[in-house]
Amino acid sequence: MEYNFERDIKFMVGDKALRRSVKEINNLGARRVLLICDEMSDRVGQLKDMLRQFNKEVNIVDKVKHIGDIATVEDCEKSLRAYKAGECDSIIVLGKKSAVAVAKAVKIMLKDDISIISNYRNFTVNNISSVRVPLIVVPTNLSSGVEASNFVRIYDVEHNDIFEFNTSFAQTNLIVIDPLMTDTMPPKSIATSGLHALAMAVLSLTSDSDTNPLGEVYAVTAIKLLTENLKKCVLQNKVKSFRFRVLFASILAGYSYWQTPKDILSELADRMSDRYRANYGNIFLILFPHYIAMRKWNADFDPDNLINLLGDNGYLVFKNSTANRDVIVDSVKNYYKRLKNYVDYVDNLQDLGIKREDFVDIASSVISMHTDESEEYKFSFIMELLEKAFLSFEENENAVKEETHSGPTIVKGNVEEETSKEAADGQ
Amino acid sequence: MNYNEFSNGTKIIDSKNSIDEISTILVGLNASRVLLVGNTRLEYHGYIEKIKKSIEKQPRLSIGAVYLGDDLTDGENILKDLYFVYMSNNCDSIVVCGSGKLIDYTKALKLMISTQVKDVRKFYNSSMTAREIIYIPFIALPSEFGSGNETNSTAVIFDNEKGLSRNLVDGLLSPDYCLIDGELISYMDTKMTAYGILEIFARAIDGFTVTYATPNTIDAFADYIELQTSSISDGFCQVALTGLKRRALSLLEEPTVDRYRRMEIKSAYLSKGTDSSGQGLIQCAAQAIADVKGIEYHMALPKAIKAVFAYNVDSCKTKYARCLLSFAGWQIYSECKQEERHTLFVKLALDFIDLLADRYFAHDKVELNEEEKQAVLNAMAFNINVLNNPRKFNAVVFKTLL
Numbered sequence: 069m070e071y072n073f074e075r076d077i078k079f080m081v082g083d084k085a086l087r088r089s090v091k092e093i094n095n096l097g098a099r100r101v102l103l104i105c106d107e108m109s110d111r112v113g114q115l116k117d118m119l120r121q122f123n124k125e126v127n128i129v130d131k132v133k134h135i136g137d138i139a140t141v142e143d144c145e146k147s148l149r150a151y152k153a154g155e156c157d158s159i160i161v162l163g164k165k166s167a168v169a170v171a172k173a174v175k176i177m178l179k180d181d182i183s184i185i186s187n188y189r190n191f192t193v194n195n196i197s198s199v200r201v202p203l204i205v206v207p208t209n210l211s212s213g214v215e216a217s218n219f220v221r222i223y224d225v226e227h228n229d230i231f232e233f234n235t236s237f238a239q240t241n242l243i244v245i246d247p248l249m250t251d252t253m254p255p256k257s258i259a260t261s262g263l264h265a266l267a268m269a270v271l272s273l274t275s276d277s278d279t280n281p282l283g284e285v286y287a288v289t290a291i292k293l294l295t296e297n298l299k300k301c302v303l304q305n306k307v308k309s310f311r312f313r314v315l316f317a318s319i320l321a322g323y324s325y326w327q328t329p330k331d332i333l334s335e336l337a338d339r340m341s342d343r344y345r346a347n348y349g350n351i352f353l354i355l356f357p358h359y360i361a362m363r364k365w366n367a368d369f370d371p372d373n374l375i376n377l378l379g380d381n382g383y384l385v386f387k388n389s390t391a392n393r394d395v396i397v398d399s400v401k402n403y404y405k406r407l408k409n410y411v412d413y414v415d416n417l418q419d420l421g422i423k424r425e426d427f428v429d430i431a432s433s434v435i436s437m438h439t440d441e442s443e444e445y446k447f448s449f450i451m452e453l454l455e456k457a458f459l460s461f462e463e464n465e466n467a468v469k470e471e472t473h474s475g476p477t478i479v480k481g482n483v484e485e486e487t488s489k490e491a492a493d494g495q
Numbered sequence: 496m497n498y499n500e501f502s503n504g505t506k507i508i509d510s511k512n513s514i515d516e517i518s519t520i521l522v523g524l525n526a527s528r529v530l531l532v533g534n535t536r537l538e539y540h541g542y543i544e545k546i547k548k549s550i551e552k553q554p555r556l557s558i559g560a561v562y563l564g565d566d567l568t569d570g571e572n573i574l575k576d577l578y579f580v581y582m583s584n585n586c587d588s589i590v591v592c593g594s595g596k597l598i599d600y601t602k603a604l605k606l607m608i609s610t611q612v613k614d615v616r617k618f619y620n621s622s623m624t625a626r627e628i629i630y631i632p633f634i635a636l637p638s639e640f641g642s643g644n645e646t647n648s649t650a651v652i653f654d655n656e657k658g659l660s661r662n663l664v665d666g667l668l669s670p671d672y673c674l675i676d677g678e679l680i681s682y683m684d685t686k687m688t689a690y691g692i693l694e695i696f697a698r699a700i701d702g703f704t705v706t707y708a709t710p711n712t713i714d715a716f717a718d719y720i721e722l723q724t725s726s727i728s729d730g731f732c733q734v735a736l737t738g739l740k741r742r743a744l745s746l747l748e749e750p751t752v753d754r755y756r757r758m759e760i761k762s763a764y765l766s767k768g769t770d771s772s773g774q775g776l777i778q779c780a781a782q783a784i785a786d787v788k789g790i791e792y793h794m795a796l797p798k799a800i801k802a803v804f805a806y807n808v809d810s811c812k813t814k815y816a817r818c819l820l821s822f823a824g825w826q827i828y829s830e831c832k833q834e835e836r837h838t839l840f841v842k843l844a845l846d847f848i849d850l851l852a853d854r855y856f857a858h859d860k861v862e863l864n865e866e867e868k869q870a871v872l873n874a875m876a877f878n879i880n881v882l883n884n885p886r887k888f889n890a891v892v893f894k895t896l897l
Contacts, residue, residue: 076504079727281734281764282507289730320727 077216077323078242081316085246086121086206093126096202096241098158102151103128104171106135106163109208117248118162118206129154132170139169141185141224141231147174148183158202162249165214165348168205172220172238175201179237185222188231204242207315208249213268213322215243221338230342245319250311255302258314259413262298263404264349265290265318267333267356268325270400274360275328283324290321295403302411332444333359335434336454343430346420354417357404358456358464361397363444405461416460427454501727503669503770505646507763509756513674514545517590517634518553520672524632526588528559530581532601533592535563537638542679546592546636559586564597570652574615577604588632592679595642598635599650602668605633606650609667615652618663628667635670638679640759641691641793643698643766645673649774651782651792659786659874662774669770673763677756685747688755689855690793692743693848695735695762697796700844701775702732702765704807704814705883729817731768735761736821740847747855776884777803783874784897787867797848798861802896804841810886812837819843868897 080089093101105115110133119128132147147170151159161171173185179199182188205215220233253261269287294317301310337351404415414420431450438445456464508516521529529550533543543561550556560580564573581589581604591601603615609629612618635645644650648669654661683691705728739761746754774782777799784795808815815837820828823843831839852860863871872890 076506078504079501081501081727082499281760282767285727285730285734285764285768288734289727292730 077240079245080242081245083247084121085244086118086248087123089204089242089244090122090125092242093158093160093202093204096158096204097200098126098160098202098204100127100129100154100156100158102147102154102156102159102174103131104135104147104159104161104167104174105131105133106167107133109163109167110134112251114208114249114251115162121246121248126160128160129156135163135167135170137166138223139166139173139221141222141226143170144173144177144185144222145183147171148177151178158204160204160206162206163208168207168215169220169222171203171205172218172240173222173231173233175203176220176233176235176237185231186224186227188233202241203239204244205240206244206246206249207319208251213265213318213320213325215319216240216323217326219326223342243319245312245316247308247312250308250315252305253311255305255411256413258301258305258311259298259407259411260347260350260353261318262294262301262314263353263356263407263413265314265321266294266298266400266403267353269294269317269321270360270396271331271333271356272321272324272328274396275331280324280327283327286320287324290317290324293317293320299407299410302407332434332450332453335437336430336450339430339433340417340420340422343426344421346422350414350420351417351422354415354420355453355457357397357400358453360400362449362453362456401461408461416463417454417458419460422458424455424458427451427458430454499727501768501770503646503648503666503767504671505669505673505767506671507646507673507675507760507767509675509760513676514542514549514636514679516674517546517549518551518556520634521550521588521590521632522553522555524588524671526632527555528557528584528586528588530559530577530584530586530589531561531592532577532589532597533561533563534565534594534597534638536682537592537679538563540682542592542638546590550590559584564593564600569655570596570600570603571615571655573600574603574607574652577601578607578613581608588634590634590636592636592638594639595637595644596651598637598642598644598670599652601635602633602644602650602670603652603663605631606663606665606667615663616654616656618665619654619661633670634672634674636674636676636679637759637763639683639687639691640680640755640762641694643694643762645670646763646767647770649770653786657877659877660782662878675756675759675763677752677759680759681750681752681755683755685750686855688747688750689743689851690796691758691762692739692746693796693800693851694793695758695765696739696844696847697777697781697800698765698769698775699732699735699739700800700818701777702728702735702769703818704811704885705769705775728769731765733817733821735765736818739822743851774878774883776807776888779875779878779883780871780893783871783878784861784863786874787870788861788863790861794856794859795861797852798863798897800848801845802893804844805896806893807884807886808837808841814885815840863897868894871897 078092080092109115115133122128130150130153132143132150135143143166151174159171159174161167177183177185178201207215218234218236218238220238222231224231269290272283272287293313297310297313297317301307301314304310333352333355336355337348340346340351341348407413408415428451431447431454434450435445435447443449459467510516531543531546531550533546537543543563547558547561550558562577562580564577577600589601589605591598603618606618607613607615609631611629637645646669648664648666650663650668651660652663653659742754742758742761746758777796780803781792781795781799784790784798785792788795816833819831819836819840822840827839828836872894875893876888876890
């Protein structure tokens, strides 16, 4: 068991949350703060907006801006140097996944008293530390839900390597979600972000491992917020309250998803997004409906919450089969299909520029990292998943129809087999 | 986009050997001399000794004192004793293992020491502020589920002078860690188990309907207050209510350590999630009935739930309909007409309470005479939480429902 001896994540959500957070930031003991921010949030003025809300009541000693699309080793080490030079005692981070990853990496390095990230090639993260570095995260509309997780991924561009951490030392202490930080986005991006969040929430509920009850609540709330607001947000992307609720749902879904161990979906999405510089969330949401339909759930989870929610929002499809699993799979597909009527989001890997001929390579690279014998880490499973995700929903449905159409031979075979069996029994 | 805060800082640890983790946590929290609070029942089962051993296995830690309290002891007096024991033994941290009440007393002790206030009665006045806060590491191990005191930031102390319970609410009251041990909780008897389930049910319903009303925001001429609950608080209540009946009956009929553990997890997370929502009308009424009759809080719950359901059934139509969805499942919910969902929920909930009462606490029926009814109303009116209800408190109507 890992101990960081810090109190749990606190959420401050809604109107004027940033303004109200000043007192809480002070209560956390943040007297000299290092601010880390991504390039985009600085450019669109969200950094200025945030500082205006703080009204000089938070002592920001130094700022590390210009964090790019990916969190690099250089960013982390530069931020760590700034933290030490400014004699800081806490970190505030504004913006997307990469900025949050840099801040978390700095926190881990401070706790382990390590100044070069490559040292982790030979050492693992210490499992007990009482060094306290309060971390405050202010997510923006570009957030992906990783803010509340303990998962960090850092790229070593020079050596073409990746450092991955999953430790409670990376814990966020305060998350401030303010509607002010949600700028207008194109409907396609909203759909991508919302469906990615929905996928994370559903996966956390259907995970094989024991779901953290807090994660379960957040997942259920995220699904509720998404099924009620995502379509509205896509259709009326200028309404701030809808955008705010989708962002809120993303954070909650991210928290619940990252509480469970990493699954094949996030690994495949990571590999493909690294290889093609494609959007991680987009790949994730494309793989998700096929994955959930293919995977056998052995989880001891209570599906009632999920069924209740999907059913209440009119996305439930009841067929002859009453198995919970089938109901959920069908409902998810139905949701995806209905949203497609309102926004043309990318629903296949082909349109993201991912090449079919690379599938073998991608599948092999994921399998090589694992020694477990679970169903989903088998080559055939991954290849089938990638093949299905390569085609759009429509193309997949047509393929199924064709298969059903050419079905009689299979039925005939079964009938023949059974008939011959009966004949043998009769004799 | 109403503003709200959620998830207090209490960390919940649910592992097979959670008692063994105590020493590691205490060292990490910079504790050195521990006050261990427990009760005689737990000592009999060997738990106090087990905790002592777990603490003493770390050379940096020592036991300052062991205090064995009693649930029924008068709260104000027990706090005087506890304060004396803590100070005279130079303790710097607290571990409590026991029922909800004992945890409440210890939480109040932590508040007194943190703020350097010797008399708990000073906190009855909500304007009390401290000069300087002393950090006291505090770990709670619940031996019963239901009250949720192990993860929230409130403590109920009986005010001897006024003859009613006082709710202390302060962020300093929430424990740093709550350790869940299924075996420890499985010593609960069947009756207490049934009452614990009822407490979870009552807190979930209250969480669904509690509002953020304050005297300043209430329109004196309106009968109903706008219901503004946070989606996350709703989420916690929804998860607590979902499958509650099924899990409750299987726990009562075939109790196992794992089933006890799961129920405690439901209780602890519900309490953590709805902590900032405040008390609802059911809890407020039950507390008043318990004070007037001089009985345990949980014994007053069936009466309070029934009265509040009858009182709120029209003002909480939407909320009770949502409760039906969680409590009975989507199939029953979808088959029921929209305008009848709230009444169906109330019916199913009352059936559930009657079922528990008939089987497990049939002899605890609470009856109130006219004088006692009036005393209950007076006690409720004294409690600010009575305002956290969508229907404005109407003493005359409520009296007829008691």
